Amino acid sequence: MQRVILQPSGNKDAREHYENTIQSPVSISVLAEYLTAADIELIETLYPDGRVPTWGVTPGKGNVNVNKWGKIQVGDVTLFSANGHVFGSGVVTHKLHNKDLAARLWNYDKEGQTWEYMYFLDEVNSHQIPYSQFNQVVGYADNFVIQGFSVLNEERSERILTAFDLMSEIYLPEVTEEEYMEEVLRLEIEGDLDTSHSGRGRKEQPFLRKRLFKNKKSGYCGICGKHYPVNMLVAAHIKKRSKCSREERLDYQNIVMPMCKFGCDDLYEKGYIYLKDGVIHKNLSMPVTTDLLEKIVEIEGQSSLHWNENTKKYFEWHAGKYNLTVTH
Template identity: 35%
Template structure:
Protein backbone atom coordinates (compact mmCIF):
# COMPACT_ATOMS: atom_id res chain seq x y z
CA UNK A 1 0.00 0.00 0.00
CA UNK A 2 1.45 3.39 -1.00
CA UNK A 3 2.03 5.69 1.96
CA UNK A 4 0.37 9.10 1.68
CA UNK A 5 2.78 11.64 3.08
CA UNK A 6 1.32 13.77 5.87
CA UNK A 7 2.96 16.69 7.64
CA UNK A 8 3.48 16.75 11.40
CA UNK A 9 3.94 20.08 13.19
CA UNK A 10 6.41 19.74 16.08
CA UNK A 11 6.56 22.73 18.44
CA UNK A 12 10.15 23.29 19.60
CA UNK A 13 11.06 26.83 20.63
CA UNK A 14 14.82 27.14 20.59
CA UNK A 15 14.56 30.37 22.57
CA UNK A 16 13.83 28.04 25.51
CA UNK A 17 17.13 26.86 26.97
CA UNK A 18 16.11 23.22 27.46
CA UNK A 19 14.69 22.87 23.94
CA UNK A 20 17.80 24.35 22.38
CA UNK A 21 19.98 21.99 24.42
CA UNK A 22 17.95 19.00 23.20
CA UNK A 23 18.30 20.27 19.63
CA UNK A 24 22.07 20.60 20.01
CA UNK A 25 22.38 17.16 21.64
CA UNK A 26 20.40 15.05 19.14
CA UNK A 27 19.86 17.13 15.98
CA UNK A 28 23.08 19.10 15.55
CA UNK A 29 24.95 16.08 16.95
CA UNK A 30 23.30 12.87 15.63
CA UNK A 31 22.85 9.97 18.04
CA UNK A 32 25.29 7.06 17.63
CA UNK A 33 23.33 3.81 17.90
CA UNK A 34 26.06 1.64 19.38
CA UNK A 35 26.41 4.02 22.32
CA UNK A 36 22.89 3.01 23.36
CA UNK A 37 22.91 -0.65 22.38
CA UNK A 38 22.45 -1.60 26.03
CA UNK A 39 18.95 -0.05 26.12
CA UNK A 40 17.82 -0.26 22.48
CA UNK A 41 15.96 -3.47 21.68
CA UNK A 42 17.49 -5.62 18.96
CA UNK A 43 14.80 -5.04 16.34
CA UNK A 44 14.96 -1.25 16.71
CA UNK A 45 18.72 -1.07 16.45
CA UNK A 46 18.66 -3.43 13.44
CA UNK A 47 16.12 -1.22 11.66
CA UNK A 48 18.09 1.92 12.50
CA UNK A 49 21.29 0.44 11.08
CA UNK A 50 19.50 -0.61 7.90
CA UNK A 51 18.09 2.89 7.47
CA UNK A 52 21.31 4.67 8.50
CA UNK A 53 24.32 2.54 7.50
CA UNK A 54 26.75 5.05 9.03
CA UNK A 55 25.38 4.13 12.47
CA UNK A 56 23.92 7.47 13.57
CA UNK A 57 20.82 9.60 13.08
CA UNK A 58 19.15 12.78 14.24
CA UNK A 59 16.47 12.02 16.82
CA UNK A 60 13.59 13.73 18.61
CA UNK A 61 10.86 12.68 20.99
CA UNK A 62 7.43 13.54 22.33
CA UNK A 63 6.15 13.32 25.91
CA UNK A 64 2.89 11.41 26.48
CA UNK A 65 1.40 14.64 27.83
CA UNK A 66 -1.08 15.25 30.60
CA UNK A 67 -3.64 12.41 30.63
CA UNK A 68 -1.76 10.99 27.57
CA UNK A 69 -3.13 13.78 25.38
CA UNK A 70 -0.34 13.33 22.81
CA UNK A 71 -0.61 9.55 22.45
CA UNK A 72 -3.61 9.54 20.09
CA UNK A 73 -1.84 12.09 17.88
CA UNK A 74 1.40 10.11 17.87
CA UNK A 75 -0.45 6.96 16.79
CA UNK A 76 -1.58 8.77 13.64
CA UNK A 77 2.03 9.48 12.64
CA UNK A 78 3.94 7.08 10.38
CA UNK A 79 7.41 6.64 8.94
CA UNK A 80 7.46 8.56 5.69
CA UNK A 81 5.62 11.56 7.14
CA UNK A 82 7.34 14.93 7.12
CA UNK A 83 7.84 16.81 10.37
CA UNK A 84 8.34 20.56 10.74
CA UNK A 85 9.92 22.10 13.83
CA UNK A 86 8.37 25.45 14.70
CA UNK A 87 9.06 28.04 17.34
CA UNK A 88 9.37 31.76 17.88
CA UNK A 89 6.91 32.42 15.05
CA UNK A 90 8.90 30.51 12.41
CA UNK A 91 9.31 27.07 10.87
CA UNK A 92 13.05 26.47 10.96
CA UNK A 93 13.81 22.75 10.45
CA UNK A 94 12.25 19.63 8.97
CA UNK A 95 12.76 16.14 7.66
CA UNK A 96 11.21 12.73 7.06
CA UNK A 97 10.29 10.49 9.97
CA UNK A 98 12.41 7.44 9.22
CA UNK A 99 11.46 5.25 12.20
CA UNK A 100 9.31 5.53 15.33
CA UNK A 101 9.62 3.63 18.60
CA UNK A 102 8.99 4.05 22.34
CA UNK A 103 11.88 3.91 24.79
CA UNK A 104 11.57 5.73 28.09
CA UNK A 105 15.02 4.76 29.32
CA UNK A 106 16.78 6.02 26.19
CA UNK A 107 14.79 9.26 26.16
CA UNK A 108 15.74 9.92 29.78
CA UNK A 109 19.40 9.28 29.00
CA UNK A 110 19.34 11.67 26.03
CA UNK A 111 17.09 14.45 27.31
CA UNK A 112 16.38 13.92 31.00
CA UNK A 113 12.87 14.67 32.27
CA UNK A 114 10.59 17.70 32.29
CA UNK A 115 9.25 19.55 35.35
CA UNK A 116 6.48 16.94 35.70
CA UNK A 117 8.92 14.03 35.65
CA UNK A 118 7.91 12.91 32.16
CA UNK A 119 10.34 12.21 29.34
CA UNK A 120 10.15 12.33 25.55
CA UNK A 121 9.71 8.57 25.27
CA UNK A 122 7.81 8.44 21.95
CA UNK A 123 10.94 8.74 19.83
CA UNK A 124 11.62 9.13 16.13
CA UNK A 125 14.68 9.26 13.88
CA UNK A 126 14.86 11.75 11.03
CA UNK A 127 16.25 11.49 7.51
CA UNK A 128 16.53 14.01 4.67
CA UNK A 129 16.61 16.97 7.03
CA UNK A 130 16.97 20.58 5.89
CA UNK A 131 16.73 24.07 7.26
CA UNK A 132 13.89 26.52 6.69
CA UNK A 133 13.19 30.12 7.60
CA UNK A 134 9.47 30.50 6.97
CA UNK A 135 7.34 32.89 9.06
CA UNK A 136 4.45 31.05 10.71
CA UNK A 137 2.24 33.90 9.53
CA UNK A 138 2.85 32.84 5.92
CA UNK A 139 1.77 29.27 6.70
CA UNK A 140 -1.33 30.49 8.54
CA UNK A 141 -2.35 32.55 5.52
CA UNK A 142 -1.63 29.74 3.05
CA UNK A 143 -3.67 27.18 5.01
CA UNK A 144 -6.48 29.58 5.91
CA UNK A 145 -5.85 29.33 9.66
CA UNK A 146 -6.99 31.81 12.25
CA UNK A 147 -4.42 34.66 12.31
CA UNK A 148 -3.75 33.99 16.00
CA UNK A 149 -3.36 30.22 15.74
CA UNK A 150 -0.12 28.81 17.13
CA UNK A 151 1.40 25.32 17.19
CA UNK A 152 0.82 24.48 20.86
CA UNK A 153 1.24 20.71 20.74
CA UNK A 154 2.36 18.08 18.25
CA UNK A 155 -0.27 17.81 15.53
CA UNK A 156 -0.85 16.06 12.22
CA UNK A 157 -2.10 18.20 9.35
CA UNK A 158 -4.90 17.03 7.08
CA UNK A 159 -4.06 15.55 3.69
CA UNK A 160 -5.19 18.76 1.99
CA UNK A 161 -3.07 20.96 4.27
CA UNK A 162 -0.11 18.60 3.83
CA UNK A 163 -0.42 18.72 0.03
CA UNK A 164 -0.56 22.51 0.10
CA UNK A 165 2.57 22.81 2.24
CA UNK A 166 4.35 20.19 0.13
CA UNK A 167 3.64 22.32 -2.93
CA UNK A 168 4.94 25.44 -1.19
CA UNK A 169 8.19 23.90 0.00
CA UNK A 170 8.93 21.06 -2.49
CA UNK A 171 9.39 18.34 0.11
CA UNK A 172 11.25 15.35 -1.29
CA UNK A 173 10.85 11.87 0.11
CA UNK A 174 13.73 10.42 2.11
CA UNK A 175 14.70 7.13 3.74
CA UNK A 176 11.96 5.65 5.91
CA UNK A 177 10.94 2.25 7.26
CA UNK A 178 8.70 0.44 4.78
CA UNK A 179 5.28 -0.72 5.80
CA UNK A 180 4.86 -4.50 5.43
CA UNK A 181 3.11 -5.38 2.17
CA UNK A 182 0.55 -8.18 1.97
CA UNK A 183 1.17 -9.23 -1.64
CA UNK A 184 -1.85 -11.53 -1.80
CA UNK A 185 -4.12 -8.77 -0.51
CA UNK A 186 -2.71 -6.29 -3.03
CA UNK A 187 -3.21 -8.72 -5.94
CA UNK A 188 -6.75 -9.50 -4.81
CA UNK A 189 -7.57 -5.79 -4.68
CA UNK A 190 -6.30 -5.30 -8.24
CA UNK A 191 -8.22 -8.34 -9.51
CA UNK A 192 -11.43 -7.15 -7.85
CA UNK A 193 -11.14 -3.58 -9.15
CA UNK A 194 -13.99 -2.83 -11.56
CA UNK A 195 -13.61 0.93 -11.95
CA UNK A 196 -12.21 2.88 -14.87
CA UNK A 197 -8.72 1.84 -15.90
CA UNK A 198 -8.11 5.15 -17.65
CA UNK A 199 -9.18 8.58 -16.48
CA UNK A 200 -9.02 11.87 -18.28
CA UNK A 201 -6.71 14.14 -16.32
CA UNK A 202 -8.03 17.66 -15.88
CA UNK A 203 -5.64 20.47 -15.12
CA UNK A 204 -5.79 24.22 -15.24
CA UNK A 205 -4.69 25.42 -18.63
CA UNK A 206 -1.59 27.52 -18.23
CA UNK A 207 -2.70 30.29 -20.52
CA UNK A 208 0.56 32.17 -20.22
CA UNK A 209 2.86 29.17 -20.85
CA UNK A 210 2.95 29.42 -24.65
CA UNK A 211 3.40 33.18 -24.46
CA UNK A 212 6.24 32.73 -21.98
CA UNK A 213 8.13 30.32 -24.18
CA UNK A 214 7.65 32.47 -27.28
CA UNK A 215 9.00 35.43 -25.37
CA UNK A 216 12.03 33.58 -24.01
CA UNK A 217 12.96 31.46 -27.02
CA UNK A 218 14.59 33.34 -29.86
CA UNK A 219 14.57 31.20 -32.97
CA UNK A 220 14.76 27.42 -33.07
CA UNK A 221 17.32 27.21 -30.27
CA UNK A 222 18.47 29.19 -27.28
CA UNK A 223 20.56 29.02 -24.12
CA UNK A 224 19.63 27.35 -20.85
CA UNK A 225 19.68 30.13 -18.25
CA UNK A 226 21.50 27.93 -15.74
CA UNK A 227 24.09 25.82 -17.57
CA UNK A 228 24.44 28.12 -20.58
CA UNK A 229 24.26 25.36 -23.20
CA UNK A 230 22.65 26.29 -26.51
CA UNK A 231 19.96 23.71 -27.22
CA UNK A 232 16.98 23.17 -29.54
CA UNK A 233 13.75 24.62 -28.20
CA UNK A 234 12.28 21.15 -27.70
CA UNK A 235 14.75 20.61 -24.83
CA UNK A 236 14.11 23.94 -23.10
CA UNK A 237 11.13 24.85 -20.95
CA UNK A 238 9.84 28.14 -19.55
CA UNK A 239 10.65 27.41 -15.93
CA UNK A 240 9.05 29.63 -13.32
CA UNK A 241 11.67 31.24 -11.08
CA UNK A 242 9.11 31.36 -8.28
CA UNK A 243 6.88 28.30 -8.03
CA UNK A 244 3.89 29.01 -10.26
CA UNK A 245 1.36 27.60 -7.79
CA UNK A 246 2.45 30.28 -5.32
CA UNK A 247 2.37 33.21 -7.77
CA UNK A 248 -0.33 35.86 -7.72
CA UNK A 249 -2.14 36.57 -10.99
CA UNK A 250 -0.03 39.70 -11.43
CA UNK A 251 3.15 37.67 -10.96
CA UNK A 252 2.00 35.07 -13.51
CA UNK A 253 1.49 37.91 -15.99
CA UNK A 254 4.93 39.39 -15.32
CA UNK A 255 6.25 37.67 -18.43
CA UNK A 256 9.43 39.75 -18.52
CA UNK A 257 10.63 38.49 -15.13
CA UNK A 258 8.78 35.46 -13.78
CA UNK A 259 10.42 32.71 -15.85
CA UNK A 260 13.69 31.55 -17.38
CA UNK A 261 14.64 28.95 -19.94
CA UNK A 262 15.90 25.76 -18.30
CA UNK A 263 16.99 22.57 -20.02
CA UNK A 264 15.28 19.23 -19.50
CA UNK A 265 18.68 17.49 -19.21
CA UNK A 266 18.88 18.31 -15.51
CA UNK A 267 18.88 22.04 -14.84
CA UNK A 268 15.11 22.37 -14.52
CA UNK A 269 14.99 19.45 -12.04
CA UNK A 270 17.88 20.51 -9.79
CA UNK A 271 16.47 24.05 -9.59
CA UNK A 272 12.90 22.84 -9.04
CA UNK A 273 14.02 20.56 -6.19
CA UNK A 274 16.19 23.22 -4.58
CA UNK A 275 19.66 21.78 -5.09
CA UNK A 276 20.76 25.02 -6.73
CA UNK A 277 19.54 28.59 -6.50
CA UNK A 278 20.57 32.01 -7.81
CA UNK A 279 21.99 34.66 -5.49
CA UNK A 280 21.79 38.45 -5.92
CA UNK A 281 24.02 39.27 -8.85
CA UNK A 282 23.47 35.92 -10.56
CA UNK A 283 25.95 33.54 -8.92
CA UNK A 284 24.69 29.96 -8.67
CA UNK A 285 24.66 28.63 -5.10
CA UNK A 286 24.75 24.88 -4.49
CA UNK A 287 22.85 23.21 -1.66
CA UNK A 288 25.11 21.74 1.04
CA UNK A 289 22.77 18.71 1.03
CA UNK A 290 23.48 17.71 -2.56
CA UNK A 291 26.37 15.43 -1.58
CA UNK A 292 23.75 13.01 -0.24
CA UNK A 293 22.91 12.27 -3.91
CA UNK A 294 26.25 11.71 -5.68
CA UNK A 295 24.74 11.57 -9.18
CA UNK A 296 23.07 14.96 -8.72
CA UNK A 297 26.22 16.39 -7.12
CA UNK A 298 28.27 15.22 -10.12
CA UNK A 299 25.91 16.91 -12.57
CA UNK A 300 25.97 20.18 -10.65
CA UNK A 301 29.74 20.08 -10.25
CA UNK A 302 30.23 19.53 -13.98
CA UNK A 303 27.63 21.94 -15.32
CA UNK A 304 26.65 24.54 -12.74
CA UNK A 305 29.12 25.02 -9.89
CA UNK A 306 30.96 28.37 -9.90
CA UNK A 307 28.77 29.76 -12.71
CA UNK A 308 27.31 33.24 -12.75
CA UNK A 309 24.27 33.52 -14.98
CA UNK A 310 23.33 36.45 -17.18
CA UNK A 311 19.63 35.85 -16.50
CA UNK A 312 19.63 37.58 -13.11
CA UNK A 313 18.26 41.14 -13.09
CA UNK A 314 16.92 43.39 -10.32
CA UNK A 315 13.42 42.82 -11.72
CA UNK A 316 13.79 39.06 -11.31
CA UNK A 317 15.46 39.22 -7.90
CA UNK A 318 12.17 39.09 -5.88
CA UNK A 319 11.37 35.75 -7.55
CA UNK A 320 14.86 34.37 -6.99
CA UNK A 321 14.59 35.56 -3.36
CA UNK A 322 11.38 33.54 -2.97
CA UNK A 323 13.13 30.47 -4.36
CA UNK A 324 16.05 30.89 -1.95
CA UNK A 325 13.69 31.18 1.02
CA UNK A 326 11.21 28.43 0.17
CA UNK A 327 12.76 25.89 -2.20
CA UNK A 328 16.55 25.96 -1.82
CA UNK A 329 17.71 23.16 0.47
CA UNK A 330 19.56 24.88 3.30
CA UNK A 331 21.59 22.97 5.87
CA UNK A 332 19.75 22.48 9.18
CA UNK A 333 20.42 25.41 11.55
CA UNK A 334 23.10 24.71 14.14
Protein backbone atom coordinates (compact mmCIF):
# COMPACT_ATOMS: atom_id res chain seq x y z
CA MET A 1 0.00 0.00 0.00
CA GLN A 2 1.30 3.43 -0.91
CA ARG A 3 1.77 5.67 2.12
CA VAL A 4 1.81 9.42 2.57
CA ILE A 5 4.93 11.21 3.82
CA LEU A 6 4.34 14.54 5.53
CA GLN A 7 7.18 16.99 4.99
CA PRO A 8 6.70 20.46 6.47
CA SER A 9 8.83 22.88 4.47
CA GLY A 10 8.29 26.30 5.96
CA ASN A 11 11.70 26.99 7.51
CA LYS A 12 14.58 28.58 5.64
CA ASP A 13 16.53 25.35 5.03
CA ALA A 14 13.51 23.46 3.70
CA ARG A 15 12.45 26.31 1.41
CA GLU A 16 15.94 26.51 -0.06
CA HIS A 17 16.16 22.74 -0.48
CA TYR A 18 12.82 22.64 -2.29
CA GLU A 19 13.94 25.37 -4.67
CA ASN A 20 17.42 23.96 -5.22
CA THR A 21 16.81 20.21 -5.54
CA ILE A 22 13.08 19.76 -6.27
CA GLN A 23 12.12 22.72 -8.44
CA SER A 24 15.63 22.63 -9.91
CA PRO A 25 16.36 18.87 -10.01
CA VAL A 26 19.85 17.53 -9.38
CA SER A 27 21.90 16.48 -12.39
CA ILE A 28 22.77 12.79 -12.64
CA SER A 29 26.36 13.86 -13.27
CA VAL A 30 26.47 15.22 -9.70
CA LEU A 31 24.90 12.07 -8.23
CA ALA A 32 27.34 9.88 -10.17
CA GLU A 33 30.26 11.25 -8.14
CA TYR A 34 28.83 9.69 -4.97
CA LEU A 35 26.62 6.73 -5.86
CA THR A 36 27.27 3.13 -6.84
CA ALA A 37 27.14 2.01 -10.45
CA ALA A 38 23.95 0.04 -9.69
CA ASP A 39 22.21 3.09 -8.23
CA ILE A 40 23.22 5.26 -11.17
CA GLU A 41 22.03 2.65 -13.68
CA LEU A 42 18.63 2.59 -11.98
CA ILE A 43 18.40 6.38 -11.78
CA GLU A 44 19.36 6.79 -15.44
CA THR A 45 16.51 4.44 -16.33
CA LEU A 46 14.02 6.36 -14.18
CA TYR A 47 15.18 9.81 -15.30
CA PRO A 48 16.15 9.71 -18.99
CA ASP A 49 16.38 13.52 -19.05
CA GLY A 50 19.15 13.37 -16.41
CA ARG A 51 17.33 15.61 -13.91
CA VAL A 52 16.45 14.09 -10.52
CA PRO A 53 14.22 15.79 -7.91
CA THR A 54 16.02 14.99 -4.66
CA TRP A 55 15.07 15.23 -0.99
CA GLY A 56 16.47 14.13 2.34
CA VAL A 57 15.97 14.23 6.10
CA THR A 58 18.47 14.54 8.92
CA PRO A 59 18.84 11.70 11.46
CA GLY A 60 17.15 13.99 13.99
CA LYS A 61 17.63 14.10 17.72
CA GLY A 62 18.27 10.57 18.97
CA ASN A 63 18.01 9.35 15.34
CA VAL A 64 14.25 9.82 15.55
CA ASN A 65 13.90 10.15 11.77
CA VAL A 66 15.87 7.04 10.81
CA ASN A 67 13.10 4.53 11.54
CA LYS A 68 10.55 6.77 9.84
CA TRP A 69 12.73 6.98 6.74
CA GLY A 70 13.08 3.20 6.85
CA LYS A 71 9.32 2.86 6.27
CA ILE A 72 9.47 4.74 2.97
CA GLN A 73 9.06 2.67 -0.16
CA VAL A 74 8.68 3.20 -3.88
CA GLY A 75 5.28 4.70 -4.72
CA ASP A 76 4.85 6.60 -1.46
CA VAL A 77 3.68 10.19 -1.90
CA THR A 78 5.44 13.08 -0.18
CA LEU A 79 3.33 16.12 0.69
CA PHE A 80 5.21 19.40 1.15
CA SER A 81 3.50 21.95 3.36
CA ALA A 82 4.00 25.51 4.61
CA ASN A 83 1.95 28.56 5.56
CA GLY A 84 -1.24 26.68 6.32
CA HIS A 85 -1.51 24.49 3.23
CA VAL A 86 -0.03 21.61 1.27
CA PHE A 87 1.70 23.19 -1.69
CA GLY A 88 3.39 20.29 -3.46
CA SER A 89 3.67 16.53 -3.87
CA GLY A 90 6.04 14.00 -5.37
CA VAL A 91 6.17 10.22 -5.73
CA VAL A 92 9.12 8.27 -4.31
CA THR A 93 11.12 6.37 -6.93
CA HIS A 94 14.21 5.29 -4.97
CA LYS A 95 15.93 5.94 -1.64
CA LEU A 96 19.44 5.63 -0.23
CA HIS A 97 21.63 6.75 2.66
CA ASN A 98 24.56 8.93 1.63
CA LYS A 99 26.01 11.50 3.99
CA ASP A 100 28.66 12.83 1.60
CA LEU A 101 26.16 13.48 -1.18
CA ALA A 102 23.77 15.19 1.23
CA ALA A 103 26.54 17.47 2.49
CA ARG A 104 27.42 18.35 -1.10
CA LEU A 105 23.83 19.28 -1.89
CA TRP A 106 22.69 20.89 1.35
CA ASN A 107 25.69 21.37 3.66
CA TYR A 108 24.96 20.97 7.42
CA ASP A 109 22.36 22.38 9.80
CA LYS A 110 23.13 24.24 13.03
CA GLU A 111 23.18 20.92 14.92
CA GLY A 112 25.95 19.63 12.67
CA GLN A 113 23.65 17.19 10.86
CA THR A 114 23.03 16.83 7.15
CA TRP A 115 20.02 15.49 5.28
CA GLU A 116 21.68 12.15 4.60
CA TYR A 117 18.58 9.91 4.58
CA MET A 118 17.69 10.64 1.01
CA TYR A 119 15.01 9.77 -1.51
CA PHE A 120 14.27 10.72 -5.08
CA LEU A 121 10.94 11.89 -6.50
CA ASP A 122 8.99 12.01 -9.73
CA GLU A 123 5.53 13.23 -10.73
CA VAL A 124 6.17 16.46 -8.80
CA ASN A 125 3.03 18.60 -8.77
CA SER A 126 1.84 21.86 -7.23
CA HIS A 127 -1.24 22.00 -4.99
CA GLN A 128 -3.25 24.43 -2.92
CA ILE A 129 -4.76 22.21 -0.22
CA PRO A 130 -5.57 24.17 2.95
CA TYR A 131 -5.00 22.46 6.28
CA SER A 132 -8.72 22.71 7.02
CA GLN A 133 -9.50 20.48 4.03
CA PHE A 134 -6.55 18.18 4.69
CA ASN A 135 -7.52 17.75 8.36
CA GLN A 136 -11.11 16.96 7.50
CA VAL A 137 -10.05 14.17 5.12
CA VAL A 138 -7.55 12.62 7.54
CA GLY A 139 -9.73 13.04 10.62
CA TYR A 140 -7.44 15.41 12.46
CA ALA A 141 -8.60 18.26 14.70
CA ASP A 142 -9.51 21.45 12.82
CA ASN A 143 -6.49 23.29 14.22
CA PHE A 144 -3.94 20.56 13.43
CA VAL A 145 -0.73 21.86 11.84
CA ILE A 146 1.74 19.58 10.05
CA GLN A 147 4.92 19.65 12.11
CA GLY A 148 7.87 17.34 11.67
CA PHE A 149 8.71 14.66 9.12
CA SER A 150 6.39 11.65 9.45
CA VAL A 151 5.05 8.66 7.51
CA LEU A 152 1.32 8.05 7.92
CA ASN A 153 -0.27 4.67 8.45
CA GLU A 154 -2.11 2.88 5.66
CA GLU A 155 -5.61 3.94 6.65
CA ARG A 156 -4.86 7.66 6.78
CA SER A 157 -2.69 7.44 3.69
CA GLU A 158 -5.48 5.81 1.71
CA ARG A 159 -7.91 8.57 2.70
CA ILE A 160 -5.53 11.27 1.47
CA LEU A 161 -4.44 9.50 -1.72
CA THR A 162 -8.05 8.83 -2.70
CA ALA A 163 -9.48 12.23 -1.76
CA PHE A 164 -6.82 14.22 -3.61
CA ASP A 165 -6.17 11.70 -6.42
CA LEU A 166 -2.46 11.35 -5.62
CA MET A 167 -1.76 7.67 -6.30
CA SER A 168 0.89 6.95 -8.88
CA GLU A 169 0.17 4.42 -11.61
CA ILE A 170 3.85 4.20 -12.53
CA TYR A 171 5.73 3.82 -9.26
CA LEU A 172 4.15 1.05 -7.25
CA PRO A 173 5.19 -0.66 -4.02
CA GLU A 174 7.02 -3.94 -4.48
CA VAL A 175 4.76 -6.97 -4.02
CA THR A 176 6.34 -10.42 -4.01
CA GLU A 177 4.83 -13.39 -5.80
CA GLU A 178 4.12 -14.94 -2.40
CA GLU A 179 2.21 -11.83 -1.28
CA TYR A 180 0.26 -11.86 -4.54
CA MET A 181 -0.69 -15.49 -4.00
CA GLU A 182 -1.83 -14.70 -0.46
CA GLU A 183 -3.94 -11.82 -1.82
CA VAL A 184 -5.58 -14.09 -4.40
CA LEU A 185 -6.49 -16.58 -1.68
CA ARG A 186 -7.81 -13.83 0.59
CA LEU A 187 -10.02 -12.39 -2.13
CA GLU A 188 -11.26 -15.88 -2.92
CA ILE A 189 -12.33 -16.38 0.71
CA GLU A 190 -13.74 -12.91 1.35
CA GLY A 191 -15.31 -12.38 -2.05
CA ASP A 192 -14.65 -9.86 -4.81
CA LEU A 193 -16.02 -6.47 -3.83
CA ASP A 194 -15.34 -3.15 -5.48
CA THR A 195 -11.63 -2.70 -4.81
CA SER A 196 -11.76 1.08 -5.16
CA HIS A 197 -14.13 1.36 -2.21
CA SER A 198 -13.31 -1.65 -0.07
CA GLY A 199 -9.53 -1.28 -0.06
CA ARG A 200 -9.21 -4.82 -1.33
CA GLY A 201 -6.86 -5.80 -4.11
CA ARG A 202 -4.19 -3.43 -2.78
CA LYS A 203 -1.47 -5.95 -3.54
CA GLU A 204 -3.02 -7.58 -6.58
CA GLN A 205 -3.10 -4.51 -8.85
CA PRO A 206 0.41 -3.23 -7.98
CA PHE A 207 1.78 -6.73 -8.58
CA LEU A 208 0.11 -7.08 -11.98
CA ARG A 209 0.90 -3.55 -13.16
CA LYS A 210 4.54 -3.90 -12.11
CA ARG A 211 4.85 -7.12 -14.13
CA LEU A 212 3.25 -5.51 -17.17
CA PHE A 213 4.90 -2.10 -17.14
CA LYS A 214 8.04 -2.52 -14.98
CA ASN A 215 8.05 1.14 -13.82
CA LYS A 216 8.03 2.34 -17.43
CA LYS A 217 6.20 5.59 -18.10
CA SER A 218 4.61 4.39 -21.33
CA GLY A 219 3.50 1.18 -22.95
CA TYR A 220 1.49 -0.38 -25.78
CA CYS A 221 -2.16 -1.35 -25.74
CA GLY A 222 -2.50 -5.09 -26.33
CA ILE A 223 -5.53 -4.53 -28.57
CA CYS A 224 -4.94 -1.49 -30.80
CA GLY A 225 -1.15 -1.54 -30.40
CA LYS A 226 -0.94 2.21 -29.84
CA HIS A 227 1.64 3.78 -27.53
CA TYR A 228 0.31 5.59 -24.43
CA PRO A 229 1.41 6.80 -20.99
CA VAL A 230 0.83 3.95 -18.54
CA ASN A 231 -1.77 5.96 -16.65
CA MET A 232 -3.90 5.56 -19.79
CA LEU A 233 -3.48 1.77 -19.74
CA VAL A 234 -5.15 -0.77 -17.47
CA ALA A 235 -3.97 -4.21 -16.41
CA ALA A 236 -6.95 -6.02 -17.94
CA HIS A 237 -7.86 -9.66 -17.39
CA ILE A 238 -8.27 -11.53 -20.67
CA LYS A 239 -10.79 -13.74 -18.89
CA LYS A 240 -13.13 -11.89 -16.55
CA ARG A 241 -11.42 -11.70 -13.17
CA SER A 242 -14.42 -12.83 -11.13
CA LYS A 243 -14.77 -15.92 -13.34
CA CYS A 244 -11.15 -17.01 -12.96
CA SER A 245 -10.28 -20.01 -10.85
CA ARG A 246 -7.51 -19.77 -8.27
CA GLU A 247 -5.12 -21.47 -10.69
CA GLU A 248 -6.03 -19.02 -13.46
CA ARG A 249 -5.45 -15.98 -11.25
CA LEU A 250 -2.09 -17.37 -10.28
CA ASP A 251 -1.26 -17.68 -13.98
CA TYR A 252 -0.58 -13.95 -13.94
CA GLN A 253 1.94 -14.06 -16.79
CA ASN A 254 -0.81 -15.09 -19.21
CA ILE A 255 -4.15 -13.93 -17.76
CA VAL A 256 -3.45 -10.17 -17.88
CA MET A 257 -2.64 -7.79 -20.73
CA PRO A 258 -2.46 -3.97 -21.13
CA MET A 259 -5.49 -2.28 -22.68
CA CYS A 260 -5.99 1.41 -23.28
CA LYS A 261 -8.69 3.57 -21.73
CA PHE A 262 -9.44 5.08 -25.13
CA GLY A 263 -11.97 2.37 -25.85
CA CYS A 264 -10.17 -0.93 -26.21
CA ASP A 265 -10.71 -1.98 -22.59
CA ASP A 266 -14.48 -1.42 -22.78
CA LEU A 267 -14.81 -2.79 -26.32
CA TYR A 268 -13.22 -6.04 -25.19
CA GLU A 269 -14.78 -6.22 -21.73
CA LYS A 270 -18.32 -5.58 -23.04
CA GLY A 271 -17.93 -8.02 -25.93
CA TYR A 272 -17.98 -5.68 -28.92
CA ILE A 273 -14.77 -7.29 -30.11
CA TYR A 274 -13.13 -10.69 -29.65
CA LEU A 275 -9.96 -12.43 -30.78
CA LYS A 276 -9.75 -15.44 -33.08
CA ASP A 277 -6.31 -16.89 -33.79
CA GLY A 278 -4.83 -13.64 -32.53
CA VAL A 279 -6.85 -11.43 -34.90
CA ILE A 280 -9.41 -8.86 -33.71
CA HIS A 281 -12.99 -9.37 -34.94
CA LYS A 282 -16.15 -7.38 -34.35
CA ASN A 283 -19.04 -9.13 -32.63
CA LEU A 284 -21.85 -8.99 -35.20
CA SER A 285 -24.47 -9.81 -32.58
CA MET A 286 -23.88 -6.61 -30.59
CA PRO A 287 -25.94 -3.53 -31.47
CA VAL A 288 -23.75 -0.56 -32.39
CA THR A 289 -24.08 3.05 -33.42
CA THR A 290 -22.39 4.49 -36.48
CA ASP A 291 -19.72 6.17 -34.34
CA LEU A 292 -19.02 3.01 -32.33
CA LEU A 293 -18.74 0.94 -35.50
CA GLU A 294 -16.23 3.44 -36.83
CA LYS A 295 -14.12 2.88 -33.71
CA ILE A 296 -14.31 -0.91 -34.06
CA VAL A 297 -13.40 -0.82 -37.76
CA GLU A 298 -10.20 1.05 -36.86
CA ILE A 299 -8.85 -2.04 -35.05
CA GLU A 300 -10.69 -4.89 -36.78
CA GLY A 301 -8.30 -7.27 -38.50
CA GLN A 302 -5.28 -6.27 -36.42
CA SER A 303 -3.23 -8.94 -34.66
CA SER A 304 -2.43 -8.97 -30.97
CA LEU A 305 1.02 -9.95 -29.76
CA HIS A 306 -0.60 -11.24 -26.57
CA TRP A 307 -2.23 -14.18 -28.36
CA ASN A 308 -0.20 -17.38 -27.91
CA GLU A 309 -0.71 -20.99 -26.91
CA ASN A 310 -0.78 -20.04 -23.22
CA THR A 311 -3.29 -17.18 -23.52
CA LYS A 312 -5.47 -18.79 -26.20
CA LYS A 313 -7.79 -20.53 -23.71
CA TYR A 314 -8.55 -17.22 -21.96
CA PHE A 315 -9.38 -15.45 -25.21
CA GLU A 316 -11.58 -18.39 -26.18
CA TRP A 317 -13.44 -18.15 -22.85
CA HIS A 318 -14.10 -14.48 -23.56
CA ALA A 319 -15.48 -15.23 -27.02
CA GLY A 320 -17.52 -18.12 -25.68
CA LYS A 321 -19.19 -15.82 -23.16
CA TYR A 322 -20.87 -14.13 -26.14
CA ASN A 323 -21.64 -17.44 -27.91
CA LEU A 324 -18.92 -16.85 -30.48
CA THR A 325 -16.92 -19.68 -31.98
CA VAL A 326 -13.19 -19.08 -32.23
CA THR A 327 -11.88 -22.56 -32.99
CA HIS A 328 -11.84 -24.20 -36.41
